[in-house]
Amino acid sequence: MTDIDHLNxxxxxxxxxxxxxxxxxxxxxxxxxPGSVIDALxxxxxxxxxxxxxxxxxxxxxFVKRHEHTLIFEQAFDLFFxxxxxxxxxxxxxxxxxxxxxxxPPASRRVQEAMAQPSMRDExxxxxxxxxxxxxxxxxxxxxxxxAQMSAAEIAEVTRAIAxxxxxxxxxxxxRYQPDARGLRLDMRRTLRSSLRTGGEIIDxxxxxxxxxxxxxxxxxDISGSMSEYTRLFLHFLHxxxxxxxxxxVFLFGTRLTNVTRALRAKDPDEALASCSSSVEDWAGGTxxxxxxxxxNKLWGRRVLGQGAIVLLISxxxxxxxxxxxxxxxxxxxxxxxxxxxLNPLLRYSGxxxxxxxIKMMLxxxxxxxxxHNLTSMEGLIEALSAPPPPHHMSRIRSAA
Numbered sequence: 001m002t003d004i005d006h007l008n009x010x011x012x013x014x015x016x017x018x019x020x021x022x023x024x025x026x027x028x029x030x031x032x033x034p035g036s037v038i039d040a041l042x043x044x045x046x047x048x049x050x051x052x053x054x055x056x057x058x059x060x061x062x063f064v065k066r067h068e069h070t071l072i073f074e075q076a077f078d079l080f081f082x083x084x085x086x087x088x089x090x091x092x093x094x095x096x097x098x099x100x101x102x103x104x105p106p107a108s109r110r111v112q113e114a115m116a117q118p119s120m121r122d123e124x125x126x127x128x129x130x131x132x133x134x135x136x137x138x139x140x141x142x143x144x145x146x147x148a149q150m151s152a153a154e155i156a157e158v159t160r161a162i163a164x165x166x167x168x169x170x171x172x173x174x175x176r177y178q179p180d181a182r183g184l185r186l187d188m189r190r191t192l193r194s195s196l197r198t199g200g201e202i203i204d205x206x207x208x209x210x211x212x213x214x215x216x217x218x219x220x221x222d223i224s225g226s227m228s229e230y231t232r233l234f235l236h237f238l239h240x241x242x243x244x245x246x247x248x249x250v251f252l253f254g255t256r257l258t259n260v261t262r263a264l265r266a267k268d269p270d271e272a273l274a275s276c277s278s279s280v281e282d283w284a285g286g287t288x289x290x291x292x293x294x295x296x297n298k299l300w301g302r303r304v305l306g307q308g309a310i311v312l313l314i315s316x317x318x319x320x321x322x323x324x325x326x327x328x329x330x331x332x333x334x335x336x337x338x339x340x341x342x343l344n345p346l347l348r349y350s351g352x353x354x355x356x357x358x359i360k361m362m363l364x365x366x367x368x369x370x371x372x373h374n375l376t377s378m379e380g381l382i383e384a385l386s387a388p389p390p391p392h393h394m395s396r397i398r399s400a401a
Contacts, residue, residue: 014049015041021080022063028076029152030069031270036062055081065274067283068228143375146348148229155233161375162236163269167214167385179206215308215338216247220296222315223254223280224287230345230372234314235276237378239269249304253292254282259300289319289358293329301336308338310385314372316346319358326358330365340365343372343381 018040025032040062047054056077064073142154150158179190190206219238221231231252242248242264252258263275277283305311311333319326334340342362346352348371354360363369368384371377 014044017081018044018059021059021076024076024080025063025073027152028072029155030063030072031065032063052081066277067280068232068277071284146373147233148345148373158233158375159236159269162233162378163240165237165240165378165382167217167241167382214247215310216249216304216306217241217312218249218251218304218309218337219312219314220251220253220292222287222289223252223283223285224316224318225284226316226318227287227314227345228284231314232273234343234372234378235264235273236269239264239272247307249300250276251296251300252276252280252283253289253296254280254285255288255291256282257292257295257299287315287319288321289315289317289362290321290323290326290329293333294325297329297332297336301333305336310339310341311337312341312343312381313366314343316344317342317359317362318356319361322356322358322361327361327365330362334365334367339367341368341370341381341384342366343370343377345371345373347371347377348373 019037022032022037022040040059043058043062044055047058049055059077060070060073064070142150142157145154147155147158186206194206219234221227221234223231235250238248238250242250248264249259249261250264252260258280260276260279263279264272266272266275313333344359346359347369354363370381370384372381
């Protein structure tokens, strides 16, 4: 088999092709900067660039910083470094599973969009396009658009919107009191002290009111392959609320449970998410919900579920081992918290029915069952958390908006 110089075809030079490839990755949503391009060019001088596998491994090691970007890189590499006569067919060559031929998966959508743009696009024009703001009508459409079907530009716009989301600061009434002129409880000590100034005559009656504070929030996020895109954007939401609230605990699970609470506290959202991604080994892998919930209940339940905690479970419920253990762990989790809200992107389908065995076993143990596939569903979650909690052990299904 004859070796092909994929980086130095007759139509251009190695440096130009690497720079063009980096631009395509950025357009597809990957954070590739000038430093990475320089590192890539230096690294390629040390390998045999006639071997495609060596080129792929070298560029992947430099450009891919997060687990969720692996699929984007793979598809972009296959499309970018190919023979010139195949370029006109490249957009039709993205492999899609049978169930997704009408709607491409998220990574393919962004890769196709990036590759469809002119390879010699002016850098200044690219910056101007990224700085354009969506019109009012576009924003209305974006509110209801599925995260998994968004382009790179739309993902960036949604990320900015999520960064501005906030939860109410006081939704849990405690047993403690503080001075409050409109309170209902008499503050006898302060009233008597005040009367000493007037010779024992009570003129000003002091009162106490209950102290309200934010309830602890515990998020359990499914990072399996079918959930990775939704989980990544919900991590942006959790980062935004963590910046304003102290008691937010975040756990990721696929085939194992990982506590990323500390990693998510980084001020920069990209740095926080990169730290979360590097903390897990099973991103976009399989799902073992029962095993992960068992680990959480055993190791972390008593530590983080006290004082009226609200649990947000983000998962599609497609469990490999849907047996009595799953129902037991869900019931245990439900009994340990004040409120359990299940956020499931499958509710984006208007005709959704709980047919999967895992979903059937989990559903009786949640207080609310809500969608989490677009901005509207996230805003609905904020409204639900701002309102008085529903009666415990009452499952509610919210249809997709």
